Amino acid sequence: MNKDIAGTTVDVNEEGYLTDMSQWNDSIAAAIATEEGIPSLTDKHREVLQYLRQKQSAGEALTIRSLGKSGVVTTKELYDLFPGGPLKKSSKIAGIPKPVGCI
Amino acid sequence: MTTPEEDQPAKKVSIIVSRGSLDGIYPALIMANGARMEGIEASLFFTFFGLNGLAKKTMDHLKVATVGNSALNMAMPMLGLPMTIPFPTVVGAIPGVSAFATGLMNKEMEHLDIPPVREFLELISDSGGKIYGCKLAMDMFKLKKEDLWERVDGILTMGDFYTQAAGAGSHILFT
Numbered sequence: 001m002n003k004d005i006a007g008t009t010v011d012v013n014e015e016g017y018l019t020d021m022s023q024w025n026d027s028i029a030a031a032i033a034t035e036e037g038i039p040s041l042t043d044k045h046r047e048v049l050q051y052l053r054q055k056q057s058a059g060e061a062l063t064i065r066s067l068g069k070s071g072v073v074t075t076k077e078l079y080d081l082f083p084g085g086p087l088k089k090s091s092k093i094a095g096i097p098k099p100v101g102c103i
Numbered sequence: 104m105t106t107p108e109e110d111q112p113a114k115k116v117s118i119i120v121s122r123g124s125l126d127g128i129y130p131a132l133i134m135a136n137g138a139r140m141e142g143i144e145a146s147l148f149f150t151f152f153g154l155n156g157l158a159k160k161t162m163d164h165l166k167v168a169t170v171g172n173s174a175l176n177m178a179m180p181m182l183g184l185p186m187t188i189p190f191p192t193v194v195g196a197i198p199g200v201s202a203f204a205t206g207l208m209n210k211e212m213e214h215l216d217i218p219p220v221r222e223f224l225e226l227i228s229d230s231g232g233k234i235y236g237c238k239l240a241m242d243m244f245k246l247k248k249e250d251l252w253e254r255v256d257g258i259l260t261m262g263d264f265y266t267q268a269a270g271a272g273s274h275i276l277f278t
Contacts, residue, residue, distance in 0.1 A: 041111070061216070064136070064230070065216050065222075075226055075230055076227075079139070079229070079230050079231060085141055086230075087140055088138065102135065103137075
């Protein structure tokens with residue numbers, strides 16, 4: 001389905017995750033972040049988002065463990081940056097699919 | 104029809120860990136971490152043999168039971184055999200077989216990015232989950248707080264446990 005985010009029409013699934021990660025840009029990220037209760041994205045947020053997008057492009061499965069070990073962010077920081085569902089929320093804001101794993 | 108969201112979202116899970124084998128401990132760790140990933144509060148309460156997963160001396164050496172484990176079949180320790188062939192207890196009793204089966208399982212779990220117990224507890228603790236030991240079971244096994252993993256959040260009585268587990272949207276799970 002289509003959704004109008006930050007003045008751009010993008011393709012999203014029923015949960016609001018972008019289905020085409022190439023349609024993503026910084027203002028879309030900011031708009032989704034606001035919807036998810038994160039009023040402004042810091043550089044640290046952006047660093048995590050870029051890392052997620054990079055891993056997604058490389059086809060690597062994302063887990064909370066791998067993210068905590070990435071050197072980009074610690075587990076604690078990740079939970080502070082994206083409260084209430086760190087991997088799900090960060091993936092949504094990064095414009096990549098919802099993570100499917102349990103870890 | 105109401106959705107679970109409208110009804111009553113899960114806000115907190117308090118998980119009792121009573122078994123001390125590898126397969127007895129892991130489901131609780133996965134459920135606690137999974138809860139935190141969904142923004143649900145989580146706590147783990149280690150009691151009875153579950154304390155094996157929290158005691159410094161044992162937490163890195165948990166094993167899969169290969170004796171008297173009627174659920175274990177030849178497919179499960181990744182031997183590539185059909186699930187319909189049971190793992191013979193006689194074989195399981197040979198020294199080293201439990202360690203071997205455990206090694207195979209650990210390897211498979213690592214492949215799925217499931218951390219070893221100690222690292223898993225760190226992950227849960229870093230995510231804001233709480234880790235508790237059961238006072239009565241510790242008294243029984245003559246364990247002191249310093250015998251447990253350093254980051255344990257407290258030693259609880261049954262009353263303490265129910266107090267911390269209380270609240271709307273709160274669930275108690277027994278494993």
